[in-house]
Amino acid sequence: MGTAMIDLRDEAERLLGELAGPGATLRDDQWTAIEALVVHRRRALVVQRTGWGKSAVYFISAKLLRAHGHGPTVIVSPLLALMRNQVEAAERAGVHAATINSGNVTEWGGIHQRIADGEVDVLLVSPERLNNPDFRDQVLPSLARDAGLVVVDEAHCVSDWGHDFRPDYRRIRTLVAELGAGIPVLATTATANNRVVADVATQLGVGAGSDDTLVLRGGLDRPSLHLSVVRIDEPARRAAWLAQRLHELPGSGIIYALTVSAARDLASLLAEHGHTVAAYTGQTDTAEREQLEADLLANRVKALVATSALGMGFDKPDLGFVVHLGAPSSPISYYQQVGRAGRSTDRAEVILMPGSEDRQIWKWFASVAFPEESLVRRVIGALDDERPLSTQALEPRVDLNRSRLEMVLKVLDVDGAVRRVKGGWIATGQSWEYDAERYARLEAARAAEQEAMLEYERTTGCRMVFLRRQLDDPETNPDMPGCGRCDNCTGIRWDAGVDDEEVQRTRTRLERPGVDLPPRKQWPTGMSTLGVKLSGKITDGPEPGRVLGRLSDLGWGPRLRTLLDGPDTEAPESVVKAAVAVLAAWDWAERPTAVMAVESADHPVLVETLAAQLARLGRLQNLGVLRRRPGQPTVTAANSAYRIAALVDAWEPVDLDAHHGPILLVDAVTDTGWTLTMAARHLASAGADAVLPFALASPK
Structure with a gap:
């Protein structure tokens, strides 16, 4: 390693100390990624477990690139919680960061001016902003031309094979395609199996299928996680069990529910039993989310009862437990959520409490996926090529509800059939093909993941090994031993018994x-x-x-x-x-x-x-x-x-x-x-x- 390279690594180590605290040292793979981005200006795909330090890679790279005269780093992040944590981390390392998202609308004008004045080192952008007409037409072109680095965080969201596909994320491939020469791209995620990795490579031009691309993929084992399944058929009995047992779980944690209603009902029930809890869902206002996250970080609450809205990016290293009342539809999404726990603790309890109603909920979520071709073409046919229609005006003309219609419009926008402009949507007149074969493969893949989740519930083998194999962990092999921590490996299981009087009280509460x-x-x-x-x-x-x-x-x-x-x-x-x-x-x-x-x-x-x-x-x-x-x-x-x-x-x-x-x-x-x-x-x-x-x- 030459003198210049040694100096660069020393500077990277110093910045890591400001980010993570004195004594922190770069992992070899972290330095490999930083060197590839900063020195060789390459594209990279990093698939590493939660807590590995992916954010350190892009913040250090951003600071080093800025010091060498390159433009600001653009980070596309899917969740506001992730953005808030990242901005705070960036400031600790002397990186001037700003964020543009739906929660700070009133600040956009000032941020745009700061970018134009060269005062921003890192710009964090929610994927929705990429399809905002003003941002897309006035801000995005200059960023694509002048950016020092583009980061796609939680890159599995770009893949419709992934567990958390978001139509807005597909717009990122347009950003990447329009980048100036020599601008490196970093895609990161903690949970992606081989199928998702391949799709991310196709969407973003990074990954194993691309020339001159660095791929860093590590093992996903989390030695602190103790996985268990508790089977209780009746929903009221499951809720009563948790109300009686919550105080036995270590520290503070997250209780996941599959729906907003279930999260709210459970939070109210647990509060009535004297537990300090609060509901956290996609409908929780931005300011309240910030307060609830701070309460959990400071252990002022025993738990947040949450939907999947609390997941990616929330960083509490000492999170003591994750409980699921109802199973997610995929082992990949399940591991993404339980990976929040036990990052800096010796032991964290992870409990799945599946229900017979889970499949009905999965079926409902599947029903709001991309609709059949006739409905999609009705959307295109209802649009004019000059006079824009708002989503509200378009809704009565097609047989789709608001959320599903918005999803269809976003996908059609990325595919070039429609375009979002001021005042609504217009048709472009470009030909569009309904990829029926792809959607059929997607439906089959999701059905297979649902069956795998049911198999996780039933398996008598090691639960951690099962999940790691579902994620195509490169460090697994057919002969590997069990984790020695889960209920199947140890034979130690939670008692599923619950007091009948408590069950009746819970049943009465939920039904009134x-x-x-x-x-x-x-x-x-x-x-x-x-x-x-x-x-x-x-x-x-x-x-x-x-x-x-x-x-x-x-x-x-x-x-x-x-x-x-x-x-x-x-x-x-x-x-x-x-x-x-x-x-x-x-x-x-x-x-x-x-x-x-x-x-x-x-x-x-x-x-x-x-x-x-x-x-x-x-x-x-x-x-x-x-x-x-x-x-x-x-x-x-x-x-x-x-x-x-x-x-x-x-x-x-x-x-x-x-x-x-x-x-x-x-x-x-x-x-x-x-x-x-x-x-x-x-x-x-x-x-x-x-x-x-x-x-x-x-x-x-």
Whole structure:
């Protein structure tokens, strides 16, 4: 190794010390990757287990390249949690980092200017930004021309063979294809079998199939993980078992559920049993996610009850356990999630509690995959080549729901058949072929992965070896011994018994009407940019509330959908009785003394008569309706910051001088929670002692 190379490695070791702490030394493969990117300007694919240090490779490379006069490094990252952790790590090493994502909309203008002024060393971009018209047309070309390095983190997301395929990630191949000469590319992931690795190579031009490409692939064993399966058939009994056993699990951890509803229900149940837990899902607001992540990192909660929204990029080295109530549909996605645990501990408990309903949930998720050709062509045919249509305007013209339609549009955009522009989508007129053979292979592969997950549950062999083979771990072989840690290797198993009385209490809790409505806790960042002086924790919002039922519930869902989709009518007797039952079970600190309805644009009679009936039956003062100011438009913004800005000073003044005590605030539907939050602040400013929100329905 020449003197210059020795000096470069010494500098890389110094930067690692700033990232990871004094005494940290580069692994040989880390230096091999850094040298390939910085010195030889090559493309590389790194498949290494969680905790190996992939982020150190690209941050050190970014700093070294910047020091030699190259442009900023562009990192495409899929999750906001990952971005936040990475920005903090970059700052420790003296790297000036910025991020552009859906959570900091108000800051985009300033960040674009900093990039133009050369003040940004690393730009972290969410994949969704790559298809934003302004970003794609105004920012992306200059980045592709001037970037010092492009990093595709969690690169398995680019593959529709992967467990976490995201249509927006396919846009990355356009970015890579347009890169200037000699710009290195690094793709990284912790969980990719041979099939996914090959597809990533095809999509990004990196991997074993490409010329002059470095491939670093290591073993995936995690010696701290102790894998177990606990079989309990009934969902209520499984939840009761966890409620009784949670205190036995070490430290703090993550409890995964397959659906948003299940995560919320389980979090409420465990909280009622005295456990300090909180729900964390894809519907949790950005600011609240940050707070919940900080609470888990600081061990202020025993567990976060989460969907897959909490996964890639969340870094808590001492995470003590991961429990799954319900099995993911793939051993690969399962290992991705359990890999969060035990990075710096000698032992971490990993427990899978599968259910008979898992297959039905897998089937539902499969049903919202890429649709049949006739539906896709209907989408293309509904679009004009000049006059753009928004997703909302297009939705009634095709037989697809919003989320599925957006997924189809993104795939068609990458394939060149449609294009996203200001104002919506247009057709390009380019020919498009439906790759039926590929989709059939994909469906067969997913079916095989589901069967492999069922085999993991049933196997009597080593569970760790089973998972490593499913990921095509290069360090496995047919004769290798078991891990010596899992329940099958040791014969030590969790007792599946649970107290029958506890099961009955749990069953009653899960089946009764009423859903917890947690209050908003944090204002979104960047509100001052919109002229709104709200930041930090929310101190004047509502108390925890209740919802009669979710529109997605099997029980109340169909009845609520029928009620809300039909004509505006007085509150039916069955709905009033159910609402009374919810209120009777509400463990409020102080009983409300009055009721007020939130003015509803779609269901004014329903909401006002419900509030009046509750006032009569509960012998509460009826304060009437909280009405909007004349001319106040209906709030339609999807972004939280803009939604809040539109709700500031939205209601007419109210006189509460003659009233004392908590107010029950009644609405038809609560979705984001910001309407009830801002309405509660309005009442609080008028002198309300406390506001208890109640809504008939929430979407999920």
